[in-house]
Amino acid sequence: MAEQKTIDFLQKKFSSYYRENFVDSVPEIAAREFGYGVFGKKIISRHYSFASSKEFNYFLREQTPFFVSYSPALYEFPAKRPMEKKNYLKSDLIYEFDADDIKTDCKQNHDSWKCAECKTQGNGLVDNCPSCGSNSIEKTEWICNKCLDATKKQTLKLIDFLEKDFNFTEGISLNFSGSKGYHIHLRNEKIQGMSQPARIELLDFLTAKDLKLEELGFVYSKQKMLCMKEENAFGWSKKLLVVLKEMIEKEQTEEISALGNARTSTVKRFLEKKELILKGIKNGFLFPFGSKSKKFWETLLLNLVEKEKLFVDRQTSMDLYKIIRVPETIHGSTGLLGKAFEKEKLKEFKPLDESIIFSSNSLKVFVKETPKFYLNGENFGPFNSEEVILPEFAAIYLMARNSAELR
Ligand SMILES: [Zn+2]
Ligand SMILES: [Zn+2]
Structure with a gap:
């Protein structure tokens, strides 16, 4: 767990961002369920609702959660619980591409693992310890332009599938997740009314599940x-x-x-x-x-x-009750913005440059073990338990990841 001083600093920074930027990325906001998280925990509480974007932004400024998620589903009573009492009306369809789900070579350079049992460690990622076979592995994952590019290719492919095979061209919204990939929100009438079996069928098609020649x-x-x-x-x-x-x-x-x-x-x-x-x-x-x-x-x-075929996170698309990061809000474990953009811009979009929202002012932090990483046109590190002066955006990125403490 990070030091309280670090957490308070991050929250203050996030709050000042929300004071200067009005988040208006959720259509039909009054019919959505919301949830939020704190440092290190993506969702600690849900079943909230906001009557308007204004009310939602007041919450962002005053409470400043580290993560805020909303429901693709629309409800008559979004704050009621259990789920059945919300009275489901319809739902957007969400696809999520995450660098975790796609095998890329770069992971060997920036990820590492350590066996909790025998303490063996290594580069890249493993599911089981090659030394003792244990599956309690502590993974340290990072992202780079290469793995984000792989998720971008998947996103482009999805749009191609949707437009060419299904003629879905309207109501496609995209955003960078603020961390490991992209979210695609489909919001046109035809899609929102789709039944659960039809959603699964579409997902099976995209992922070529059980396809027979x-x-x-x-x-x-x-x-x-x-x-x-x-x-x-x-x-x-x-x-x-x-x-x-x-x-x-x-x-x-x-x-x-x-x-x-x-x-x-x-x-x-x-x-x-x-x-x-x-x-x-x-x-x-x-x-x-x-x-x-x-x-x-x-x-x-x-x-x-x-x-x-596509490597889509199945759970995100199938679970009607799942809540997902609100576009244009800050991702609490990176300090990067879940930047939304037009689908025509996807090819040129630079996630690790265009999602930077904090300044380049110098900030002194104590950095734990960190591989070389890229942000905003620059490479930083590697660092190994040392005090470093970094531009604020890079320092916030490391602190939010719990890879650095404020000094
Ligand atoms: Zn082991
Ligand atoms: Zn990578």
Whole structure:
């Protein structure tokens, strides 16, 4: 636990931010349930409601929680409990992409673990101690532009799915979570009225859960791998055919051989028949790939699914009662803003620059063990239990993470 002096300082800073910035990011605010958290605890209390944004901002200024969450669901009586008494009306649909859910190489550089049993430690992340097998592992996780970029790619892919496969183009709101990824709030009428089974079905589609090649029209029959004709294909069939065609057109030999688990030289020779292969796809079959054709196409298609599917946090999208960070509020374990932005800006959005809300004034802190980290155009650290003078935004970031104390 951090020192009280540090916690008080952070709260004072957060409060002064809310005094100068009016948060107006929750539509139909009076019908939402709210919850809040304190230093180190994301939700300690919920079942609150606010009659207006004005009332909500008064709460932010005067109480200044470290975390504030709201319900994607809208209720007749949002503050009542138990949940049944709130009288559920409808709900936004939320997707959350978190760097924790995506494997990236950078974790080896910035994350570390320590076994609570035998005290062995190492870089990267493990679920079980490689030395004693225990699963009580203390993880120290950090973020960098690389892992946040992986979550951004997922977010872009989701928007592509929603727009192309479902024609959902209206009412998509995005924000940086203020920590490890992005939140996507879908708020149009059609989506808000969706039943729970329909939400699960959509989630299963996006994450390619239980997807079977035969059901997508990829059937091996009479020495041939059949596929749907492109003009009739939809959903995953279409997606796979489109990616496949693109790889073949661009003669991506390396990629095809990796995904299909075949020799590069064989794939190279195969691609000499490019025109025939593309014609085949148009006519409903995948051109025979030598004697191991069935195996090759199946492997390739299944690996393509793995590559194209989304790594969504299932719980966030399925649990109708879950509450999620209010966009444009401060994330209490980073001091970064859960910055909201237009979906057209996603590609260019720089999460570790554009979510900075505190000044560059110097501040003296005692920093615990810290790897090199990036914020606002600069790299800091590594530090190892030392007193350092940092710009306020970086000092607040470390203090909020419980990686530094005020001096
Ligand atoms: Zn151990
Ligand atoms: Zn990273």
